[in-house]
Amino acid sequence: MRFCSHCGNPDLHFSIPEGDNRPRYWCDQCNTIHYQNPKIVVGAVPVWEGKVLLCKRDIEPRKGYWTLPAGFMENGETLQEGAIRETWEEACATVAIKDLYTVFNLPHINQVYVFFLGELVEGKYGVGEESSDAGLFALDEIPWDELAFPTIGRTLRFYIDDLKEDRFPVRCQDIAPLKRRPSED
Amino acid sequence: MRFCSHCGNPDLHFSIPEGDNRPRYWCDQCNTIHYQNPKIVVGAVPVWEGKVLLCKRDIEPRKGYWTLPAGFMENGETLQEGAIRETWEEACATVAIKDLYTVFNLPHINQVYVFFLGELVEGKYGVGEESSDAGLFALDEIPWDELAFPTIGRTLRFYIDDLKEDRFPVRCQDIAPLKRRPSED
Ligand SMILES: [Zn+2]
Ligand SMILES: [Zn+2]
Incomplete structure (x- = not known):
């Protein structure tokens, strides 16, 4: 995952979002957290x-x-x-x-x-x-x-x-x- | 899903990819099919x-x-x-x-x-x-x-x-x- 699928932002973070407890891909432009599950x-x-x-x-x-x-x-x-x-x-x-x-x-x-x-x-x-x-x-x-x-x-x-x-x-x-x-x- | 998370392409298709049998989001720039599962x-x-x-x-x-x-x-x-x-x-x-x-x-x-x-x-x-x-x-x-x-x-x-x-x-x-x-x- 390199681009935000919601807004196209090419600078996704991969870190623990606020209030979460494990690293996720997330976007600071549209505030979408991109969860990945089994x-x-x-x-x-x-x-x-x-x-x-x-x-x-x-x-x-x-x-x-x-x-x-x-x-x-x-x-x-x-x-x-x-x-x-x-x-x-x-x-x-x-x-x-x-x-x-x-x-x-x-x-x-x-x-x-x-x-x-x-x-x-x-x-x-x-x-x-x-x-x-x-x-x-x-x-x-x-x-x-x-x-x-x-x-x-x-x-x-x-x-x-x-x-x-x-x-x-x-x-x-x-x-x-x-x-x-x-x-x- | 609006942008390709792999290459950032803003023009994703939503249709049945070749060789598949159901509509998916897919990207004709990087050929990624974006599967979504339960x-x-x-x-x-x-x-x-x-x-x-x-x-x-x-x-x-x-x-x-x-x-x-x-x-x-x-x-x-x-x-x-x-x-x-x-x-x-x-x-x-x-x-x-x-x-x-x-x-x-x-x-x-x-x-x-x-x-x-x-x-x-x-x-x-x-x-x-x-x-x-x-x-x-x-x-x-x-x-x-x-x-x-x-x-x-x-x-x-x-x-x-x-x-x-x-x-x-x-x-x-x-x-x-x-x-x-x-x-x-
Ligand atoms: Zn975004
Ligand atoms: Zn693509």
Whole structure:
């Protein structure tokens, strides 16, 4: 953020505004404080006949890796509507949303991930514009080493565990930054 | 949003960018798309000896009405850290966060509310800078007609119901815009 989006002032401050307790971008010409807050990534676990729908990402980050349908929640929608929209956009699939399932804090990238359990309607899917492939995976065929994000793997592992007891409690966890490999040190 | 916060261009477009499916503010000088996404409001249900900690708001909106400690989640923190911070800021109180409890969609104002159950440490509290009063309320003394937001009343009603069975499942609901009173028509 370099210019005030309200008045165009090129000399924004980045400091603690009066009465606040943390640094913000703020403008002394129009007195606007430009708050920046975490974003929500919302997605679904679309299940059909015991298999889970995954998509292969055709965009960065993590292009070529597999993901559950998920993406940034948009203004004007509910979490569930966001999960349905992302499933449609990434896998041309209609998902019937069931319960809230996983919630992950990723404070190092200012994101909160939220996944819902769902049923893939009629088992139909395709390959969305942001995907290069999509498929239904049996739970013993999940491509664990080719998953795009830690949130995806954790959600799938919880799902496999919870299936055994047929109980799907909401899980809320933190995810730390990925460690660099020793060779990168 | 009137000026590009990246390059200062005063002629932002508001239309559907190429490859997108909804209108955004975007800049044809620096090619930045200015995404706007829902914000998270996070709070706690701080309980001590069967009573719930409420704060009287000393700021708009809903100044003078009672609320559970809650506010906008900040970058760099987890949901739980946000609930702890808000409880400290609004009621000078330390809350030990327990389970995720309620999640509300408010798509008409682009917000998602998230409350956690918690225990008020040592029963101690005060009156924070954004509050004019604070107090521990027995569950038959909740000021139902003076609550600040629907999310507060629903969370408290769930809590009272769930106490009877000593089970506190996560609740996820939509909240519609408040209807105007007939006299305002
Ligand atoms: Zn300004
Ligand atoms: Zn620009």
